[in-house]
Amino acid sequence: GAVVSQHPSWVICKSGTSVKIECRSLDFQATTMFWYRQFPKQSLMLMATSNEGSKATYEQGVEKDKFLINHASLTLSTLTVTSAHPEDSSFYICSARDPPGQGRDQPQHFGDGTRLSIL
Amino acid sequence: QKEVEQDPGPLSVPEGAIVSLNCTYSNSAFQYFMWYRQYSRKGPELLMYTYSSGNKEDGRFTAQVDKSSKYISLFIRDSQPSDSATYLCAMSEAGTALIFGKGTTLSVSS
Numbered sequence: 001g002a003v004v005s006q007h008p009s010w011v012i013c014k015s016g017t018s019v020k021i022e023c024r025s026l027d028f029q030a031t032t033m034f035w036y037r038q039f040p041k042q043s044l045m046l047m048a049t050s051n052e053g054s055k056a057t058y059e060q061g062v063e064k065d066k067f068l069i070n071h072a073s074l075t076l077s078t079l080t081v082t083s084a085h086p087e088d089s090s091f092y093i094c095s096a097r098d099p100p101g102q103g104r105d106q107p108q109h110f111g112d113g114t115r116l117s118i119l
Numbered sequence: 120q121k122e123v124e125q126d127p128g129p130l131s132v133p134e135g136a137i138v139s140l141n142c143t144y145s146n147s148a149f150q151y152f153m154w155y156r157q158y159s160r161k162g163p164e165l166l167m168y169t170y171s172s173g174n175k176e177d178g179r180f181t182a183q184v185d186k187s188s189k190y191i192s193l194f195i196r197d198s199q200p201s202d203s204a205t206y207l208c209a210m211s212e213a214g215t216a217l218i219f220g221k222g223t224t225l226s227v228s229s
């Protein structure tokens with residue numbers, strides 16, 4: 001099955017620093033990747049859709065300058081949380097979708113998430 | 120009204136029980152329906168994927184989609200303690216982002 005790898009799994013850093021999270025599709029090429037945020041006991045909230053070779057599409061209320069997304073290749077998307085503050089502490093999860101098959105959308109496969117703690 | 124409604128539980132059952140998890144939705148344009156399992160501090164793991172209406176079975180898991188009622192279900196037979204997790208339903212229109220339910224927390228006791 002499709003495998004999505006996310007790194008790091010856990011990061012603790014000081015307020016004001018920037019943190020980069022990587023999302024890789026290991027055995028397939030993903031033209032589209034997605035970034036989600038999840039608070040404790042809550043469902044996943046879509047932050048942005050990352051498109052290879054073009055700008056990401058952000059959901060309403062998500063700050064583009066705060067959460068920088070780069071999708072430079074068909075297997076790698078990165079999320080950089082700039083000038084992180086304690087309120088940015090959360091569980092960030094990426095996903096990638098298999099290439100379309102038989103003209104239909106394919107399901108998304110998720111990474112194991114990154115737990116970000118800002119002190 | 121939220122697009123996808125899912126009872127958060129928690130749901131507690133004894134080992135071997137049949138578990139029924141459900142979601143309702145309001146958007147009749149949804150075509151793709153998924154169930155994910157999420158263990159604590161892990162990303163969601165795809166369990167079942169269904170296009171349009173119908174039933175799908177995979178081992179102890181059965182997914183049902185009733186588009187006329189805007190209702191989807193996941194059944195788990197012979198539940199095991201290792202099935203204890205949060206189960207998320209998700210759905211989408213063609214080419215759009217997934218819309219998730221809030222997730223149902225399941226606990227299977229031995």
